[in-house]
Amino acid sequence: MSELRWDPLDRVWSLIATERGRRPTDFLPPPRKPVDRQRHPCPFCLIIAGHGPSTRIHERKVVVDRRVVDRVLVVANRFPALSIESPTERRQVGPYDSISGVGAHEVVLETGQHDLPFRRFSAEQIAAVLLTWRDRVADLMRDRRVQHVQVFQNDGPRAGATLEHAHSQIVATPVRPPRLVRQLEAARSHWLEKERCLLCDILAYETADTSRRVAEDPSFFAFCPYASRHPFEVHIAPRRHSAHFTALSEDDALGLGRVMQKVMTALGAALRDADMNICLTLAPSTQSFTRDRLGLEQLDLFWHWRLEILPRVVSYGGYELGSEIVINPTSPEDAALHLRTLLD
Numbered sequence: 001m002s003e004l005r006w007d008p009l010d011r012v013w014s015l016i017a018t019e020r021g022r023r024p025t026d027f028l029p030p031p032r033k034p035v036d037r038q039r040h041p042c043p044f045c046l047i048i049a050g051h052g053p054s055t056r057i058h059e060r061k062v063v064v065d066r067r068v069v070d071r072v073l074v075v076a077n078r079f080p081a082l083s084i085e086s087p088t089e090r091r092q093v094g095p096y097d098s099i100s101g102v103g104a105h106e107v108v109l110e111t112g113q114h115d116l117p118f119r120r121f122s123a124e125q126i127a128a129v130l131l132t133w134r135d136r137v138a139d140l141m142r143d144r145r146v147q148h149v150q151v152f153q154n155d156g157p158r159a160g161a162t163l164e165h166a167h168s169q170i171v172a173t174p175v176r177p178p179r180l181v182r183q184l185e186a187a188r189s190h191w192l193e194k195e196r197c198l199l200c201d202i203l204a205y206e207t208a209d210t211s212r213r214v215a216e217d218p219s220f221f222a223f224c225p226y227a228s229r230h231p232f233e234v235h236i237a238p239r240r241h242s243a244h245f246t247a248l249s250e251d252d253a254l255g256l257g258r259v260m261q262k263v264m265t266a267l268g269a270a271l272r273d274a275d276m277n278i279c280l281t282l283a284p285s286t287q288s289f290t291r292d293r294l295g296l297e298q299l300d301l302f303w304h305w306r307l308e309i310l311p312r313v314v315s316y317g318g319y320e321l322g323s324e325i326v327i328n329p330t331s332p333e334d335a336a337l338h339l340r341t342l343l344d
Ligand SMILES: [Zn+2]
Pocket: 042, 043, 044, 045, 046, 113, 114, 165
């Protein structure tokens, strides 16, 4: 029986249609074509070796037992979608609004090892990437023009990646994306009504119910969300209420790194290394506007960050594009059960 499910965090419906009877093995990704790296050297390897043209922004060493085992390097995107140098210019064009593309577009080169995909990173390597994201987000949010920072990773062509070398991207915009606006409204109205954080409520329920639980440790909880839009979608959130990802400690990063490693190993086994996206759901910048004006005075109480791991095994069709309701052929309960079996 198919079922429409409401996601209270995102305020969207998803259509769980399991009678399509798809198993994880039905989602086999197309084989990845190897690139001849002798003839076409990897541009990221060149940058890491100091040969490619690049603007270095940030660097973090991965240290294990007092030995540097890897490095995370942040550079400016050579073909940026947005640029920090442009002045902010707002104008009206008839019924339309336009703002100049001021912002930032950075690339995080997550490892010096070309053939090491993110899903095979050690917990220490993942932690170094998380701490790099934290530092860059904090820095970009200091710019008063920035309203939102999106951190994301595209792994594989179906997830939008054009290069196979493990990397993530950070985009800072002068506007708040519609999804964030919806999520803010949902979290705020829940808090106004109940004086509780919506995601804290969801985590309490999912911890007790366990049917969608995937993995956990004392600080982080990973689960397949009730209204999952993607087969085998997994969300990970801090168990204790935490509004700002920028407050992530080194211990938190290592703990989250271990939970992510478990989840990605299980996902890799279930979906044979399918392509995937990772997205951070972060609070908006509160430097650039007054919290008061936007009803965000209590942001620290109602906002709770999370990380989303989204395997890209089905494509969107006209129904999804037309309605914004996504058809998901795998129930989150089946997905979580399958992932738990692989982890035990
Ligand atoms: Zn490379």
